[in-house]
Amino acid sequence: MASSSPAPAQLSVRDLTKIFETPEGPATAVRNASFDIAPYTFFTMLGPSGCGKTTTLRMIAGLETITSGQILFNGEDFRRKSAFERNIGMVFQSYALFPHMTVFENAAYGLRLRGADEAMIRQRVTETLAMLRLDGLAQRYPADLSGGQQQRVSIGRALVYHPGMLLLDEPLANLDAKLRVEMRDEIRRLQKTLGVMALYVTHDQEEAMAISDVIGVFSKGQLMQLGAPYEIYSAPTSLFVADFIGKANFFPVDIETSDKDRSAVVARGGSRFPGVRTITAARDESSWFCKPEAALMMSRPEKMWLSAASERLDEPAFAGRAVRIQFLGSFVRYLVESGQARGEVIIDLPAFAPGVSEGDDVRFGLVGEGLVFKEASQ
Numbered sequence: 001m002a003s004s005s006p007a008p009a010q011l012s013v014r015d016l017t018k019i020f021e022t023p024e025g026p027a028t029a030v031r032n033a034s035f036d037i038a039p040y041t042f043f044t045m046l047g048p049s050g051c052g053k054t055t056t057l058r059m060i061a062g063l064e065t066i067t068s069g070q071i072l073f074n075g076e077d078f079r080r081k082s083a084f085e086r087n088i089g090m091v092f093q094s095y096a097l098f099p100h101m102t103v104f105e106n107a108a109y110g111l112r113l114r115g116a117d118e119a120m121i122r123q124r125v126t127e128t129l130a131m132l133r134l135d136g137l138a139q140r141y142p143a144d145l146s147g148g149q150q151q152r153v154s155i156g157r158a159l160v161y162h163p164g165m166l167l168l169d170e171p172l173a174n175l176d177a178k179l180r181v182e183m184r185d186e187i188r189r190l191q192k193t194l195g196v197m198a199l200y201v202t203h204d205q206e207e208a209m210a211i212s213d214v215i216g217v218f219s220k221g222q223l224m225q226l227g228a229p230y231e232i233y234s235a236p237t238s239l240f241v242a243d244f245i246g247k248a249n250f251f252p253v254d255i256e257t258s259d260k261d262r263s264a265v266v267a268r269g270g271s272r273f274p275g276v277r278t279i280t281a282a283r284d285e286s287s288w289f290c291k292p293e294a295a296l297m298m299s300r301p302e303k304m305w306l307s308a309a310s311e312r313l314d315e316p317a318f319a320g321r322a323v324r325i326q327f328l329g330s331f332v333r334y335l336v337e338s339g340q341a342r343g344e345v346i347i348d349l350p351a352f353a354p355g356v357s358e359g360d361d362v363r364f365g366l367v368g369e370g371l372v373f374k375e376a377s378q
């Protein structure tokens with residue numbers, strides 16, 4: 001991997017749109033989604049229920065027709081290929097194992113369908129079950145397996161014929177929290193080992209951050225942002241993404257001056273923040289804004305400072321009251337009520353703030369710069 005040029009896109013999705021005909025009329029489930037995914041990438045489609053992620057995945061798999069747009073894989077137009085010809089491995093939330101077949105036969109299914117000979121089947125299935133630590137269970141039936149084991153079998157069944165792409169639709173949703181974390185690490189390890197591109201669907205943002213190289217955040221059928229987990233978290237390009245990914249504090253501000261992508265803003269109570277990075281939201285998010293010509297300044301909980309109200313400070317600060325202090329092991333979380341914020345403020349500190357107890361008046365502010373979201377002028 002000596003080359004510094006970016007890897008070519010292996011999957012290229014262009015203006016993908018899906019309109020369902022429903023009794024209430026046409027309903028757009030996916031609207032003009034475009035993205036390029038490089039080889040070996042673990043790509044996650046993330047968003048709230050009903051935002052169009054499953055429909056996008058199903059169109060790529062060939063399980064759903066495309067209303068308009070294009071899907072290219074290794075330069076080939078997927079619309080010309082059947083689901084079978086696309087050579088995709090699919091893993092579903094429901095496992096979808098054949099109950100009358102043993103683990104071995106379930107895993108062998110895709111190879112039999114492709115006409116592989118017995119020697120090849122034996123070798124590939126044995127290899128795959130070993131990789132998934134299922135070797136001792138080959139002769140069991142699905143009903144005699146735990147949920148986690150069943151999901152491993154369904155992953156094995158999807159990988160055994162060495163698919164060009166692995167698609168996973170909420171594969172961990174039926175597992176308990178501890179197993180979910182174990183399995184997501186295992187899926188990631190397998191994907192890396194096999195070097196297969198993975199497309200993963202989840203509504204769990206922590207899961208998406210932990211497992212992905214690239215995340216696509218969807219809202220109401222639209223791809224809102226595409227980027228590495230860190231990028232999406234630290235540089236959201238819309239209020240929706242800022243709010244949906246991780247925890248965020250929002251402060252209503254008035255724009256004093258605005259110059260390209262920087263603004264000087266004044267918060268409620270008069271604190272002035274000069275030259276804050278500004279994002280103009282053109283999409284239909286107007287309900288987020290408190291009043292016309294106003295904007296919201298955002299900062300993450302770990303990008304805040306907090307001190308006792310009695311301390312004299314020169315920096316721009318907000319005032320509030322610490323209503324809860326939670327010791328969470330590796331950090332301490334302060335929940336602060338303030339008339340200068342929208343909702344309760346969350347402040348995560350590496351250690352207890354000296355002289356601050358529950359119920360105390362506090363001052364707090366931003367570490368580094370915040371991000372201001374303003375509405376596009378009409």
Ligand SMILES: Nc1ncnc2c1ncn2[C@@H]1O[C@H](COP(=O)(O)OP(=O)(O)OP(=O)(O)O)[C@@H](O)[C@H]1O
Nearest residue numbers: 020022027029048049050051052053054055056203
């Ligand atoms: N077969 C269908 N007929 C009509 N509408 C559909 C159909 N399948 C999905 N939809 C609608 O399309 C939209 C997107 O659904 P989709 O399943 O892709 O969302 P999702 O983000 O995967 O949600 P979830 O996490 O709940 O599965 C929803 O409004 C849904 O009701």
